[in-house]
Structure formats: C-alpha cells, structure tokens
Amino acid sequence: MQDAGLTPRLALHDISKRFQSVVANDGISFSVEPGQVHALLGENGAGKSTLVKIIYGVLEADEGRILWDGRPVTISSPRRARELGIGMVFQHFSLFEAMTVLENIALGIDGTPDLKELADRIVAISRKYGLPLDPAREIHTLSVGERQRVEIVRCLLQNPKLLIMDEPTSVLTPQEVGRLFVTLRQLSDEGCSILYISHKLQEIKELCHHATVLRGGKVVGECDPAVETARGMAQLMIGAELKQLVRRVGTTSQEPRLTVANLKLRSDDPFGVDLTNISFEGGAGEIFGIAGVAGNGQNELTEALAGEVTLHTPTTILLDGKPIAHLNAEQRRQQGLCSVPEERNGHASVGEMTLAENTLLTARNRLGLARQGIIQRRHARGFAKRIIENFGVKASGPLALAATLSGGNLQKFIVGREVLQNPEVLIIAQPTWGVDAGAAAAIHQALFKLAQSGAAIVVVSQDLDELLVITDRLAVINQGRLSAAVTTAEASIDQIGLLMGGLHGMDHDKPAEGAHHAV
Amino acid sequence: MPFKMEPRQEVSRTVVYATPVLAVLLTVISGYFLFLCLGLSPATTLYHFLISPTLTFYGWSELCVKAGPLVLIATGLAIGFRANVWNIGAEGQLTFGAIGAGGIALAFWNESGLWILPLMCLAGILGGMIYGAIPALLKTRFGVSEILTSLMLTYVSTLGLGILVYGPWRDPQGFNFPQTRMFTDSSLLPLILDGTRMHVGILVTLAISLAAWILMTRTIAGFQVKVVGEAPAAARFAGFSRNRTIWMSFLVSGAGAGLAGTFEAAGPVGQLVPHLTPGYGFTAIIVAFLGRLHPIGIIVAGFLMAISYNGGEIAQVEDRLPQAATGVFQGMLLFYLLACDFLSRYRLRRISARREVTPS
Structure with missing residues (x-):
C-alpha cells in the first residue's frame, strides 16, 4: 500500500x-x-x-x-x-x-x-x-x-x-x-x-x-x-454477518410504570450539576432515552434514579404507583427497579472479584443468591454461568475475575446480570460505551426483549445515534434540566443536537461556541 | 531523578503469597548483620532467636500463649482492614476490655461460680466494643480520621488503667505494688494442660479464627466488607452502607481486642497490672498484614511473631542481646513486608537519559 x-x-x-x-x-x-x-x-x-x-x-x-x-x-x-x-x-x-x-x-x-x-x-x-x-x-x-x-x-x-x-x-x-x-x-x-x-x-x-x-x-x-x-x-x-437491528415500533402505554415528578437535587460535588425540576414518565414496554452532552447532570440523575442517592420526598419517584424515592439502591431493586451505572469498573462491578461474586452485588436478594445472610455459592455460580451463556460473554467461566474481561464482555455481563432478573424498570447509563458493534447489538437486542416483556427502560446515553435507534421517546438533559420528551420517530437530529448544545450557554455570559456556529 | 515508580501490569497470585516469605528471609539476613554489628555471634544469636523457642514442648506451649492474643486481635483487625477501616487502637480496646473483665473479677472476688468467667468475657467484649465505638462514631458523624482517634485513645485507656491499679483497685495486701488482687480460681481461665500456661482462651481463639474465615468467605456481611474496601462506588450501587461497615469493623475488632485483654488478665497475668501486654495490640497489626488479612495466614503469622518475642527473651538471657533489639527485629519485619508488598505492585524503572534514536 x-x-x-x-x-x-x-x-x-x-x-x-x-x-x-x-x-x-x-x-x-x-x-x-x-x-x-x-x-x-x-x-x-x-x-x-x-x-x-x-x-x-x-x-x-x-x-x-x-x-x-x-x-x-x-x-x-x-x-x-x-x-x-x-x-x-x-x-x-x-x-x-x-x-x-x-x-x-x-x-x-x-x-x-x-x-x-x-x-x-x-x-x-x-x-x-x-x-x-x-x-x-x-x-x-x-x-x-x-x-x-x-x-x-x-x-x-x-x-x-x-x-x-x-x-x-x-x-x-x-x-x-x-x-x-x-x-x-x-x-x-x-x-x-x-x-x-x-x-x-x-x-x-x-x-x-x-x-x-x-x-x-x-x-x-x-x-x-x-x-x-x-x-x-x-x-x-x-468477523461475522451482522445481525440486522429491527427498528422498534413504539408501543403506547396506558399506565406509567415509572413516574418522576419534580426531582430536585443539589450536588455534593463542587463540580457536580444540580438537578432542577426533572419530570418524566416511562410506560410499560417503552424505552425512554435521555440524551445530552456529558457533564450536564447525567451522573447525578442516574444515581438519583437508581437509588445510590436517596431523596427526602418518597413520592418524587413512583414505581407502579409505589413511592420509592426514599429507598436505597438495594431496596429499590427489591421493589423491581434495577440499574446499570455508566462506569463498568469499580462501580457496576468489582474487578478483583469473580463473576460469580459480582452477581451478588445486585442479585443476592432478588434471585436468592444469599439466604439469611449466607452466600449460596452454587446459585451464584449458576447465575453467572447463565449470564455467560445467554449473553455470549467471553470469559473462562464464573470464577474468572471481572478485571480479566475486556470492556465489551464485561458490559455484556453487567447488562445480562440486570436483564435476567426481569426487572419492572431498568435504568441504564451508557449501555454501549466503548463497546464493539457485536456486543452493542447483543445489548440492544436484550433491551428490546426486556421492553417487550412489559418493563419500562430508561437509557441515559451521550450516543445520540444509539438513542435514535433504540428509544421510543427521548428528552434532552442540559445543565440539570430535562427538556420535554419528543417521540423519537418524529425527532430530527438537528433539533435534538441544538437542544444538546444550543441551550447550553443561554444563562452564561460567555456562550459555548458550538451553539453559534451550528447549522 | 533517574528513577521512577510505576505500577505493574499484573500481580500474580504466587507473588502475593511469596512476599511474606521473602520479607521474613530479608529480616533474617538483616538480623545477621545487626547482631554482627552488636559484637555477637550472629549464627548463635539467630539460632537462639528463631530456633530455640521451638525445640521443646514447653516452648511450643509458650508460643501458643503468646500467639493466642495476637491472632485473636489480628483476626478482628483484618476484617476492618479489608474494608479500609484503619483501627490502630486495638491496644486501647484491649486495655478497656481488660478493665471491664477485671472489674467483674474484683467485684465478685468473694464469690465463686461458673458464671463469673463468662460474665468477665462479656464485660471484656463490651468494653472493647464501647472503646471501638468512639472512633467509629467520630468517623461516621464528623469524618474524623479513625487512625488518629483510635491511636490516641490507646494512651487514654492505658492511663485509665494506671489510675485504677495505682488507686482504687490496688491490692490492699499488695505492699503498695501497682497491681490488683490476684484473681480467684472462679475468674481464672482453666488450663488445657497442667504444667503449661496454655488456657482455654487459645481454643476459643481458634474457633473465632474459623468463624472469621466463614464470615469472610460465606456471608454477605463479609462480602460487604470486601466490596466497601475494594470499590466504594460498587458498594453504594449494591446498597451496602459505608457507615454501617465502619461500625461493624470497629465493633468486631474492638470485641476481639477486648476479649484478648480479658484472656490476658484472666490467663497468664491473673490480675490487672499497669502494662498488661508487651504491645500486643500494635504487634497484631503486623500479624494481620503478615498473614495477608486471611484468618489462616494470621495464625501462621501469629506464631512467627510469638517466636520473635520468646526468641528475643532467650537471646537476651543467652547472648545478652539488648531488649530493644527485639523491637528492631519486629520493626524490620514490618518494614520488609511493606516494602515487598509495595514492590510487588510497583516496579522501579530507570528513566533512560535522552536515549538517542537507536536501532531496535
């Protein structure tokens, strides 16, 4: 050449x-x-x-x-x-x-x-x-x-x-x-x-x-x-034929499974973003997307939805009508809300532990992998094996250390761990961040299947292309505020792009450059 | 600076288990030169130091007496260390536990009964837990470093014990010596074998080691401790409370230290004296790390430390080794252990000074 x-x-x-x-x-x-x-x-x-x-x-x-x-x-x-x-x-x-x-x-x-x-x-x-x-x-x-x-x-x-x-x-x-x-x-x-x-x-x-x-x-x-x-x-x-992703037909839902009303949260982190009056609904069978440029409150919102940060007013977040905003992550899981944080290493998984041990992080109570505080090691290994098989995770087995998996494989394992628990609501951040096309397709397929079974899924992602493919409706988060939701099929990429970058800087004296040179 | 430290890509399991052995070897080699400098015959001194304590059955029984409290304290501490909770004040918790147990022994000095000893153990455990609760509270409520508070509280409790044995608890028939009455048989631990000082506390310690091993490998509580220590964000995600883990760590390690204090007071010492132990609470920190924070490893490490204590005494008698040399020897062991540990995870790399373009 x-x-x-x-x-x-x-x-x-x-x-x-x-x-x-x-x-x-x-x-x-x-x-x-x-x-x-x-x-x-x-x-x-x-x-x-x-x-x-x-x-x-x-x-x-x-x-x-x-x-x-x-x-x-x-x-x-x-x-x-x-x-x-x-x-x-x-x-x-x-x-x-x-x-x-x-x-x-x-x-x-x-x-x-x-x-x-x-x-x-x-x-x-x-x-x-x-x-x-x-x-x-x-x-x-x-x-x-x-x-x-x-x-x-x-x-x-x-x-x-x-x-x-x-x-x-x-x-x-x-x-x-x-x-x-x-x-x-x-x-x-x-x-x-x-x-x-x-x-x-x-x-x-x-x-x-x-x-x-x-x-x-x-x-x-x-x-x-x-x-x-x-x-x-x-x-x-x-190295294989790529599976064609079928663009989903939006399912209309009557009853919202997840309702978030006026969520407000001050960030502890001096460089964090405060969340302001965030409201949205996720219906049964719906994949709801939250788009936005990194650092506009996605982490804060994901943590608040997952329960890693608890709120004072229980009714801010309703799961099938039950108030859950005051519960921590594990209590919310027991009510049926599972989550996948953005960071794979050290947040969604512990690198120095085996895959079997990593199942205990979220599935110990929902799947009975621990009873009366005693770890059921056979069950945990069995569940890890089931994830590995169902999601085609390349790993030497349930006893492989999580740190030995490549990023895409670990992500498949983590998504599999939550999806196989059949949650009522799944919060998932950056589902295919740094993941190869094959793994991304597998993860998207799993999300479709979960939605079809009647779960509500909230996807927080900076990858707009991804959101356009997999979501039914989407909204844009900007400086801790969430825009009104639009139906994905009717949204134009320019419109969303402007919401992502364009509003940014409206309340700044120095507007971001992207806004002005855009379009 | 022509050198820099950089993390190694991967650390093999063999290296992890080999570092304590290497540390012991390096300590022996350095000890050789230390003894040489002191004008002693290094081979003989090392022989007295490391081999003599293990030659007789009585020697082994004495090792058990020394290793018992070290293992018991280190087992509790190791649980906290796994969670990155640094309880440095086991000596204080031990002392406070002994005060509790001794208080019971003295209060029921005129009585006898099988209930006295269990009550003393309970008081000892509670004493250790209460004393461990102070740094836990300060850490969880106000974010005060537990390293500082737990360490400083040690001096408070040692002085507290001093006040008691110099003052109100002093033996009326004790010719003004700063010590309490000798405990009666009802408040002394039964011996396992006559003619030795091995008491049932050693068996209890073994049972606790086993329990700790099960706790750390088979229960959610142990899993929680490990997750909090290794990945705090994952712990939050899993719904494990950091504060609760800090509390649990301090209560468990405090209980272990308090019980060890009880065993010392009700075992080999048989009364309360101003300095109940030769610093077991601090030595146990070395034991915990030397044993890789693993209950079984801690037992091995406990015996090794016991050898250095007893061997040090033998060498003092036989070779006139200064007492401080024992401390130096133990200090070297910790130093080499930490150094080997560090170097197993990092390597020293020479930064080549402006290497010109060279054919590879």
Missing part, C-alpha cells in the same frame, strides 16, 4: 505484545502516510488500545520494529513520543478541574514554559485551527467539547507530525463533531498524519483516507472507507 518514493510517517512491522497468557497484539504491521487520516477500527479487546499505547510509548512492544520517517526508533516513554512529534488525545481527559486552561496546558508540557508566551501561543493556535479557547478560564466552567479542545491544543502546541485520537466524538454534539472534522482536515492538509480510533463507521467513512481493521490482535483487513460500506467494515471487524 506504500507509494513508491514516499516514506511513511509511521510504519509498524510485526508488532507483538503479550500480557501473560493473552496476546494483545500479534504481528501487527501497517503504515501511516504523511497527512493521512488513518482509521484504526476494531472491536473492544481487538488490541487497539494496546497498539496505540505502544506507539505513544506507554507500553513497550515485545517484538517488532517501529519506523518513524523511515528510521527505526525506540519509543521508551510518552515524553520520547512527544519529542518525535507524536501527540495523543485520550478518550478520558486528564485535566485539573480547579485550574485554568493555561495552567493545565503548562503542566502537560515538558520543561517549564514561560506562561505569558504560552498563553499567546495558545490563542494563536486556537485561532489558526478554529478551536476558540480562553487560556484564563477554569476547566470546570468548560463544556466537554471545550475540554477536548484543551487537549487538542495541548497536542498542537508541540507541532505534532502524528496525532492520535481515541474515540474523540463520543462526548460531542453533532455540531461539535462537524467542527472537529474541519480542524482535523485542516491539520491533514498541512501534512500532519492522524491516527483515528473510533467505532462509529459513518464518521470513518466521512473523515478517513484509509482504514486498518484489527480483530483478535491481528490486522484482518485494510480498506478505503470512502469505497467500502459501513456494513462491510463492521463485518470485517466482528
């Missing part, structure tokens, strides 16, 4: 990396040309993160060679990577909330920069690439999209020749995504290569010049995304 006479910016030759028994990367070779936007596609556990960490010097490869501008290099640390001209924007930002943009960027730069000069450079770069940023603002006042800009500008200050972006659009509104693409294309035109990791095939088609597909730690295919169909790429990625 290498043009004659053109030296690739980055070339990987037979990169392998093992973690004890697991082979994360197995003889991976590909190259990125100068100015190329190169997509790295693959399921969770396909080895994308490991590979990217090797390129960025976080991990060391066991075997293989890396060529940088044609010369062999050893990238021993991220610092070395930056010296070579490699920048990386991580999926999860590493910014200090209480510090300013300038301070955060200064901290991430090797050596001690002159702050005044740095501020000027930040402004200059942000102007040049259409990434408006005020160096003096504190991080906690920024929207997620603006925070990402901080990370990107931080990379651009080092004049990178290769920019690695890990799932950059998962936290952005559709309008912000459009603006990001403009920036990335500009960088590409100037000769900066971009390694773009995403599971959103449509975006890859739109943006990328070339795609390398990984599966099981190996390169299984290369393609030109402009030519290849999204469906074809997905099949390459999961």
Whole structure:
C-alpha cells in the first residue's frame, strides 16, 4: 500500500505484545502516510488500545520494529513520543478541574514554559485551527467539547507530525463533531498524519483516507472507507454477518410504570450539576432515552434514579404507583427497579472479584443468591454461568475475575446480570460505551426483549445515534434540566443536537461556541 | 531523578503469597548483620532467636500463649482492614476490655461460680466494643480520621488503667505494688494442660479464627466488607452502607481486642497490672498484614511473631542481646513486608537519559 518514493510517517512491522497468557497484539504491521487520516477500527479487546499505547510509548512492544520517517526508533516513554512529534488525545481527559486552561496546558508540557508566551501561543493556535479557547478560564466552567479542545491544543502546541485520537466524538454534539472534522482536515492538509480510533463507521467513512481493521490482535483487513460500506467494515471487524437491528415500533402505554415528578437535587460535588425540576414518565414496554452532552447532570440523575442517592420526598419517584424515592439502591431493586451505572469498573462491578461474586452485588436478594445472610455459592455460580451463556460473554467461566474481561464482555455481563432478573424498570447509563458493534447489538437486542416483556427502560446515553435507534421517546438533559420528551420517530437530529448544545450557554455570559456556529 | 515508580501490569497470585516469605528471609539476613554489628555471634544469636523457642514442648506451649492474643486481635483487625477501616487502637480496646473483665473479677472476688468467667468475657467484649465505638462514631458523624482517634485513645485507656491499679483497685495486701488482687480460681481461665500456661482462651481463639474465615468467605456481611474496601462506588450501587461497615469493623475488632485483654488478665497475668501486654495490640497489626488479612495466614503469622518475642527473651538471657533489639527485629519485619508488598505492585524503572534514536 506504500507509494513508491514516499516514506511513511509511521510504519509498524510485526508488532507483538503479550500480557501473560493473552496476546494483545500479534504481528501487527501497517503504515501511516504523511497527512493521512488513518482509521484504526476494531472491536473492544481487538488490541487497539494496546497498539496505540505502544506507539505513544506507554507500553513497550515485545517484538517488532517501529519506523518513524523511515528510521527505526525506540519509543521508551510518552515524553520520547512527544519529542518525535507524536501527540495523543485520550478518550478520558486528564485535566485539573480547579485550574485554568493555561495552567493545565503548562503542566502537560515538558520543561517549564514561560506562561505569558504560552498563553499567546495558545490563542494563536486556537485561532489558526478554529478551536476558540480562553487560556484564563477554569476547566470546570468548560463544556466537554471545550475540554477536548484543551487537549487538542495541548497536542498542537508541540507541532505534532502524528496525532492520535481515541474515540474523540463520543462526548460531542453533532455540531461539535462537524467542527472537529474541519480542524482535523485542516491539520491533514498541512501534512500532519492522524491516527483515528473510533467505532462509529459513518464518521470513518466521512473523515478517513484509509482504514486498518484489527480483530483478535491481528490486522484482518485494510480498506478505503470512502469505497467500502459501513456494513462491510463492521463485518470485517466482528468477523461475522451482522445481525440486522429491527427498528422498534413504539408501543403506547396506558399506565406509567415509572413516574418522576419534580426531582430536585443539589450536588455534593463542587463540580457536580444540580438537578432542577426533572419530570418524566416511562410506560410499560417503552424505552425512554435521555440524551445530552456529558457533564450536564447525567451522573447525578442516574444515581438519583437508581437509588445510590436517596431523596427526602418518597413520592418524587413512583414505581407502579409505589413511592420509592426514599429507598436505597438495594431496596429499590427489591421493589423491581434495577440499574446499570455508566462506569463498568469499580462501580457496576468489582474487578478483583469473580463473576460469580459480582452477581451478588445486585442479585443476592432478588434471585436468592444469599439466604439469611449466607452466600449460596452454587446459585451464584449458576447465575453467572447463565449470564455467560445467554449473553455470549467471553470469559473462562464464573470464577474468572471481572478485571480479566475486556470492556465489551464485561458490559455484556453487567447488562445480562440486570436483564435476567426481569426487572419492572431498568435504568441504564451508557449501555454501549466503548463497546464493539457485536456486543452493542447483543445489548440492544436484550433491551428490546426486556421492553417487550412489559418493563419500562430508561437509557441515559451521550450516543445520540444509539438513542435514535433504540428509544421510543427521548428528552434532552442540559445543565440539570430535562427538556420535554419528543417521540423519537418524529425527532430530527438537528433539533435534538441544538437542544444538546444550543441551550447550553443561554444563562452564561460567555456562550459555548458550538451553539453559534451550528447549522 | 533517574528513577521512577510505576505500577505493574499484573500481580500474580504466587507473588502475593511469596512476599511474606521473602520479607521474613530479608529480616533474617538483616538480623545477621545487626547482631554482627552488636559484637555477637550472629549464627548463635539467630539460632537462639528463631530456633530455640521451638525445640521443646514447653516452648511450643509458650508460643501458643503468646500467639493466642495476637491472632485473636489480628483476626478482628483484618476484617476492618479489608474494608479500609484503619483501627490502630486495638491496644486501647484491649486495655478497656481488660478493665471491664477485671472489674467483674474484683467485684465478685468473694464469690465463686461458673458464671463469673463468662460474665468477665462479656464485660471484656463490651468494653472493647464501647472503646471501638468512639472512633467509629467520630468517623461516621464528623469524618474524623479513625487512625488518629483510635491511636490516641490507646494512651487514654492505658492511663485509665494506671489510675485504677495505682488507686482504687490496688491490692490492699499488695505492699503498695501497682497491681490488683490476684484473681480467684472462679475468674481464672482453666488450663488445657497442667504444667503449661496454655488456657482455654487459645481454643476459643481458634474457633473465632474459623468463624472469621466463614464470615469472610460465606456471608454477605463479609462480602460487604470486601466490596466497601475494594470499590466504594460498587458498594453504594449494591446498597451496602459505608457507615454501617465502619461500625461493624470497629465493633468486631474492638470485641476481639477486648476479649484478648480479658484472656490476658484472666490467663497468664491473673490480675490487672499497669502494662498488661508487651504491645500486643500494635504487634497484631503486623500479624494481620503478615498473614495477608486471611484468618489462616494470621495464625501462621501469629506464631512467627510469638517466636520473635520468646526468641528475643532467650537471646537476651543467652547472648545478652539488648531488649530493644527485639523491637528492631519486629520493626524490620514490618518494614520488609511493606516494602515487598509495595514492590510487588510497583516496579522501579530507570528513566533512560535522552536515549538517542537507536536501532531496535
């Protein structure tokens, strides 16, 4: 694929990396040309993160060679990577909330920069690439999209020749995504290569010049995304025919199963979001979506609905007419309300415990996995086994430690654990966050089936495409307020996108940029 | 700084169990040089220190007497440590438990009956629990660090015991020595074997170890403790209350320490004296970690500590080893244990100074 006479910016030759028994990367070779936007596609556990960490010097490869501008290099640390001209924007930002943009960027730069000069450079770069940023603002006042800009500008200050972006659009509104693409294309035109990791095939088609597909730690295919169909790429990625998701026909419900009325909650966290007068209903058989850009109160709302935070007025939340707002998470589960928090590790599961033990977190009372405080180990193992089988979880068995599962498999296990309890109401946050297409389809199918059995499901997600596919009705959360619900089939993506980003900044003196440049 | 610590990718189970063994080995090696520096014959001293205590049956019975309270306290502490509740004040809870038990023994000094001993145990347990409840209350109500409160309360209870044995509880026939009357037979623990000092408290301790093991592996309460310790957010999600876990940890570890205090007062000591133990409550912290917070591991660790106590005494007599050397020896053990533990989870990596582009 290498043009004659053109030296690739980055070339990987037979990169392998093992973690004890697991082979994360197995003889991976590909190259990125100068100015190329190169997509790295693959399921969770396909080895994308490991590979990217090797390129960025976080991990060391066991075997293989890396060529940088044609010369062999050893990238021993991220610092070395930056010296070579490699920048990386991580999926999860590493910014200090209480510090300013300038301070955060200064901290991430090797050596001690002159702050005044740095501020000027930040402004200059942000102007040049259409990434408006005020160096003096504190991080906690920024929207997620603006925070990402901080990370990107931080990379651009080092004049990178290769920019690695890990799932950059998962936290952005559709309008912000459009603006990001403009920036990335500009960088590409100037000769900066971009390694773009995403599971959103449509975006890859739109943006990328070339795609390398990984599966099981190996390169299984290369393609030109402009030519290849999204469906074809997905099949390459999961190595099987993709099951067609059937768009559900909205079921009309008479009796609401879940009623939330005027939910108000002050956040304990100084950077948290206060919830204001949130009201909505979820009917039997209905999947209700809550869209919104990250950091607008989703975590607070999910915790309040799940019972991790209890409220004073019991009638704020009604489950089949019963007041439950004063009950804790386990008491609500016993009434029939199950939940899946956004964070898989350490919240929905305990990594250092076995899958069987992890079933006890939520199913110990509902399924009798413990009686009179004594753990019924056979039952717990049996239930874990049932989840593994029904949801196709790749794990060595019920006694596998949760930490040994890949993200997608762990998510399938967690969703399976709740769905197989047949709850009356299920609250689920980010059901397919960072999950591969195959697992996402399995999770969506499970949610459909649960809804068909008469449960009400509330999905809180930042993935608008997902909500448009699976929900019957949806509302948008913005700065702790919930918009009126719209029927999904009648909603337009622009309208929702504007609700997500557009209202943001109405009560700010400094409006977010996305709002004004939108549409 | 040419070095930095970075977390290891994975920690194997073998390493987890090998670190205590390695720590003991390193302690022995360092002990060798310590004794050498003190001008002693290191081999002989180490022999007296580590081997002599285990050579006779009586030696073993004495190890049981020493290991008993250490294991009992450490078993209780380990439950709290699993939940990241740091009760450092077991010595104080032990003392307060002994005060409770001793109070009963002295109050019924003129009476005899099988009910006295169980009542003393109950008073000892309650004493330990009440004393453990203070840091628990301060932690759950006001967020005060339990490490500080539990540690400082130790001195309060030791001084409290002092007031009692120097004052109102002093033996009227005791020639003004700061000690209470000797307990009567009704308030002394029966011996398992005549000619030794092994008392039934040791059997009770074994039963409690077994109970703790069942609690931690088979019950929701034990599961709750582990979840709260490992993943606080998951605990909230599971509906486990953090405060309740803190309370449970302090009450259980306080009860264990209080009972150990009772066993000391009603066992080998037989009365209340100003300093009831050679710091069992603190040594038990080492025992708990040396035993990997596992009830069975704690029993092994308890015996190891007992050897260092008894061996230290033998070495003091035979080789004129200073008493402080025993403390140094135990301190080294804890130091190496923590160091090995840390290094099993992190590794020291040399940061290469600006390596130029090199062919790989």
